[in-house]
Amino acid sequence: MSLDRHTTLDAQLRDAMHADRRITHALAYGSFTQGTADRFSDLEYWLYLAPDAEFDAREWLGKLTPVLHGVVNEFGAFNAVLPGLLRVELHAVPNMQIAGLDDWGNENLFPGRMLIKDSDGRLAAALEKLAAKAPPHAETQATLDRLLNWLAFGLNVLARGERIRAHGLLWWIQGGLLSLAAVDSGQTDSLLNPARLAERRLDADTLRRYAGVTGGVDDLERAYANAVAWTLQLAESLELAVNAELAGALKERARVGISP
Structure with missing residues (x-):
């Protein structure tokens, strides 16, 4: 199945993250970074913002692609439905929350594919630390x-x-x-x-x-x-x-x- 649309939009989003000074760090996650995506898969990102930055996820995404529907889900992330039912999930949080990566699971983790923007090296270090953890075991x-x-x-x-x-x-x-x-x-x-x-x-x-x-x-x-x-x-x-x-x-x- 072709992922041309996902690949093109992912590149646009990454460029926009690099260009936006409010975003100090950014990463992608999910199946697209794991190499298991298909044309029904989502695109998923964490955007870490400078202190006191004002950021409207729907407005930001809407400048890059048509958004048919947008909602903040039960976990506090902005979810958008684009034409063709392609979904994009954006977590936009203060960059002090980079430390929260310590609590992530590390199944199928590929830091090189995930890292998008890192203004001071903190995000790369956090991803490398996460990747070094023992994989989850069956409890x-x-x-x-x-x-x-x-x-x-x-x-x-x-x-x-x-x-x-x-x-x-x-x-x-x-x-x-x-x-x-x-x-x-x-x-x-x-x-x-x-x-x-x-x-x-x-x-x-x-x-x-x-x-x-x-x-x-x-x-x-x-x-x-x-x-x-x-x-x-x-x-x-x-x-x-x-x-x-x-x-x-x-x-x-x-x-x-x-x-x-």
Whole structure:
């Protein structure tokens, strides 16, 4: 698939970042810097601003490309939708926040592709420090513990009759199961986002099991029953600890709807 449009716009944005004196440091991130982008991928950037700089992300981006829709998302970043549904994400923050890179994960990190502008060397140093960290490891017991909590929560609200709420909670359960299944199958290269390209990375049986924990509000008994069964099987396969009384209670609550 051609990435000519992404490449052209990325070059324009990088030039504009270099030209704007309010932006003291800038980096790109995401699939475009990792070499895994396709024509459906976003372009994503962090812009670090001089102290007290006034900066309107929509206005800045709108001078470079038509913006069909713009919104500040739930994480404080400006998200823009361009013609053809190409998305651009811009984080614009004071440059004192460069230190926040210490908390980033470093899966598929390529500082040379990410670094755009660095007025004093701080950003390059922060990226090199991040790249030197040990890669994320599979915290399987912690993942399982969170998953068991979500299962208990979801099964309780489902039993109460809150089907829409129980359906929403499945999102957390599905994510936990994907993480454990990825570890169980040895696919640990995307621990920070186990759903990314899951169809290419995970085997057919895992994808089938995942499909069994999805569905609509009329499929919740089946989905939760399958989720409990799969969770306990993964815990056994990965030799993780599960309280026996809790396991029994989850199975009892989810006893209906188990698919073969």
